[in-house]
Amino acid sequence: MNATPSALLLTALRHASLVLFVTIIAVFGALAPKFLTADNAINVLIQSTPTGIVAVGMTFVLLTAGVDLSVGAIMFLSAAIAGKMLAAGQPLPLALGAMLATGLGFGAINAFFITRLRIAPFIVTLALLFVGRGLALTITQTRAMNLPDRFLQLGSARVAGVPLPLVVLGAVLLVAHVVLMRTPFGRQIYALGNHPANARKAGIRTQRILATVYLISGLCAALGGILSLAQLGAVSPKFGEAYEFKAIAAAVLGGTSLFGGRGAVFPGTLLGAVLIQSIESGLVILNADPYLYPVITAAVIFLAVLTDSTRHTLLARLNRRRIRQELPT
Template structure:
């Protein structure tokens, strides 16, 4: 039985887990892996899980804005690679100072996002088609800029992939910062409320006075910015920007958002759920490696878990 605070029921742990299937699944996986692979719960391994989750989580936070507003962004992996490559090229070839090269890389992501937004909001292209085109364009531009070879990143980007202390990796800190930013935007800003309104019913949002086209520009610009940050994190970890970096990451980002409870039809999604979804994928991959499962079978298991998570969430919503 739940207690009350200020006349309102306080949800029990059981109730919270019942309403958050991804969180319950994450806890079950952690318990199971701690039994099957005792080294899973070591401090170093848990930090590795956080670092592995960071890039996908930041990508997924950007994708959360898009999915909540009823859209989709298939280009985030390619935009991440392009942004990191442009930043690295600006430093290594154009001779820009590291911080300025980092800024150029971030602006590249914003511009790519704005192009997506213009195509969707003003060109009225389906988001799937517009962002699929950007996926190809951004990957092609990455190859053009790099000439097919990795490019060394400036020190400031390398810092993003380093450890502040033995127990505080920068990627983990950046992930938590952008988790806070995502939660703030969704819950405390006009644009966040507009995203939910547009995703719930775009025509009703327009009739209520929301400039839906301008808000879509904001949504895709944020997605591009977050993709650029994720690209910098990945490049920082690898100490170089590669032309084939982040291939397929857009699917992981979308999977993390959906596993976290967002609806692909729009209007539903939270930063907390997306973070849990990214951690589910990272824990699952790390655990399968700990258990020495073949990489071929890992893809089968991860795909099955994603499908099961979405199916269970759909059934839970229908039951409620």
């Protein structure tokens, strides 16, 4: 039998985010029984859909060892544009289409600067973060904008009894998972993240793949914006703020590496997004000081990253070559 204590610990560490997830749920459940009700569970799930979808896009980018800091700004700008269009009496589908187009457009700008002009993703997307938020503030004249009820109805609509946001999240996850795990494009993303120079030498069209992941991230950000807007019903000047960090945190909590080539949207990123939302709603139920939310979320993220690095050290130690057979002492 090989079930040494370190092997057991390793199994626990391998499923670190799951262990963390169960622990968080158990802790909040013990502190506030209301947290464990089915109603609350569905609420948490629905509330985590915007983060989840943005984080799915972010996972694609992180797998290539890039980063997209512009997702929150894309959410805000596309929401602002949709708000203006609806206020001017344009039909809802057209406004939704415009949001998605904005996401794709920003994704395309990111992709252009990163793949054609070879500027670091961090810099390009940071710049677009400011450009996007600036444009959106100009459009909204920094005032909050209420949206017509038609939009809010999207958030509470049901498809075959399932809330629409969950259907959208499920569809996005399914498509993303199949693309990443089962298509040549997906596997090539992993190869690119593992070793960009070798990926090029192996004949992979690396620039095309890079461009595509930023398009996907932009599109997911806009879709996340739609879902968030449908829950809030208004575009405030803070709309979409800090979503880039929520999305990165969700992906990392789910086991995606910032160095590329490692991670998955399912169950990883989904678990990460739900975990972040659980902490937030748990704290709300407990009536905790809102200023403490970021501190506690940060502590959980830190724990997740710590377990991940412990796992690596432990794995390296377990896999060290054994040269001689020691007699049992």
